[in-house]
Amino acid sequence: MTRKLTRIFGALSLCVLTALVTLFGQGYVRYRRELDEVPLEEATGDYTGNTEYVSYEEIDEDFVHAVISVEDKRFFERKGYDLIALCRALYHNFLAKDFVEGGSTITEQIAKNLYMEGYVSGLEEKTAEIFILFALEKKYSKEELFALYANMNYYGDGYWGIREAAKGYYGCDPDDLSLGQATILAGIPNAPAIYQLSTGYDGAKERQEWVLQTMVNNRYISEEEMAQALAEDVHPIKKQQP
Numbered sequence: 001m002t003r004k005l006t007r008i009f010g011a012l013s014l015c016v017l018t019a020l021v022t023l024f025g026q027g028y029v030r031y032r033r034e035l036d037e038v039p040l041e042e043a044t045g046d047y048t049g050n051t052e053y054v055s056y057e058e059i060d061e062d063f064v065h066a067v068i069s070v071e072d073k074r075f076f077e078r079k080g081y082d083l084i085a086l087c088r089a090l091y092h093n094f095l096a097k098d099f100v101e102g103g104s105t106i107t108e109q110i111a112k113n114l115y116m117e118g119y120v121s122g123l124e125e126k127t128a129e130i131f132i133l134f135a136l137e138k139k140y141s142k143e144e145l146f147a148l149y150a151n152m153n154y155y156g157d158g159y160w161g162i163r164e165a166a167k168g169y170y171g172c173d174p175d176d177l178s179l180g181q182a183t184i185l186a187g188i189p190n191a192p193a194i195y196q197l198s199t200g201y202d203g204a205k206e207r208q209e210w211v212l213q214t215m216v217n218n219r220y221i222s223e224e225e226m227a228q229a230l231a232e233d234v235h236p237i238k239k240q241q242p
Contacts, residue, residue, distance in 0.1 A: 027127025031135075034115045034128065040139055043114040047151050047161075054151055054163045056143040060177040063162070064146065065221075066186035069214035072106040076142050106149050107133045113152055150174075153189040156196020169197055169236040179225060180232030183211045197236045208234075 047053060056064075068075050104112070111132035116125050136145060155165035162185070166174045170181050177185070187207035188195040195204040212226040221229075 024127055026124050028131055030124055030128040031131035034132070035135065038115070040135060044140075044148060047148055050151070050161075052151075052161055052163045054147060054161070054174050056147040059147065059150055059162060059174050060182050062179045062220075063150070063174065063177055063182040063186055065215055065218075066183045066211050067106075067146075067150070069218045069220060070186060070190075070211045071109075073214070073218055075106050075146070078105075079137055105133070107136050107145055110145060110149055110152070111136060154192045155185060155188045156192035156200070157198050171237045178229075178232060178234075179221070180208075180229040180234045183208045183215070183229055184234045187211045201235065205230075205234075 108129055111129045115132055116129060140148070150162040152161065154160055155162070155169075157168065159165040159168045162174045165185050165188070166172055166177055166181075169185070170177065172181075184197070184204055187204060187210070188197075190207065194200050195207055197204055209230060212221070212229055215221045216223055216226050
C-alpha cells in the first residue's frame with residue numbers, strides 16, 4: 001500500500017512539475033514576444049517622454065508613503081514577485097469584506113499596464129508579467145519605477161498622472177500636497193470610476209481612511225496626524241468657467 005501511494009504521489013508530482021515547466025515556458029515565450037515587438041525603452045518612453053512627466057524627486061513624500069503603504073509596503077526593499085503581498089491582500093480583503101487592497105506589486109502593475117492591458121488575465125499573461133517585472137527591475141531603479149507608476153495611473157475626472165491630478169483637483173504641484181490631499185489621491189487609482197472626486201467624494205473619503213490607517217500601521221504617521229488628515233477639507237477646487 002505504501003509503495004502504491006508513493007508511486008501515485010510521484011506521478012502527481014511529475015504532472016504538477018510538467019505543468020509548471022510548460023506554463024513558465026509559455027509565459028517566457030509571451031514575454032519575449034512582447035518585448036521584441038515593443039522594447040522596454042519604447043514602452044516606458046510613452047510616459048517618460050511626456051512633458052507632464054514628474055520625477056520621483058518632484059513627488060510629495062506623503063504621497064509616496066501613502067501609495068507604498070496601501071499598494072506594496074515592501075516595494076523599496078524587495079526584488080521580484082511578492083507572494084507575501086498576495087496573501088496579505090487576500091487576508092485584508094476578507095476582513096474588510098470588500099476589495100480594499102490588490103495583490104499585485106507596483107512593478108507588476110506597471111508590467112501589466114505597459115504590455116497586458118486589454119488582455120484577458122490568464123496564467124500565461126500572469127507568468128509573462130513576472131518575467132517583465134524582473135526585466136523592469138533590472139533596468140530601472142525603484143525610484144524610477146515608482147515615478148513611472150504615479151505618472152501612468154488614472155485618477156478619475158479625466159486626470160492621467162499625478163501632475164494632472166494634483167493640478168486639477170487641488171491647483172498645486174505634486175510636491176506640494178498636504179497629507180490629506182496626498183492620501184485622497186493615493187486611494188483613487190484603486191477604482192477611479194468609484195473614487196473620482198466629482199462623483200465619488202464620500203467613497204474617496206472612506207478609501208482615504210484605509211490609506212491613512214495603513215500609513216499608521218507602517219509607522220509613517222501617528223494616530224494624531226491621521227485624525228488631522230481626516231478632518232482636513234480635501235474637496236477639489238472649483239474649476240473656473242470658460
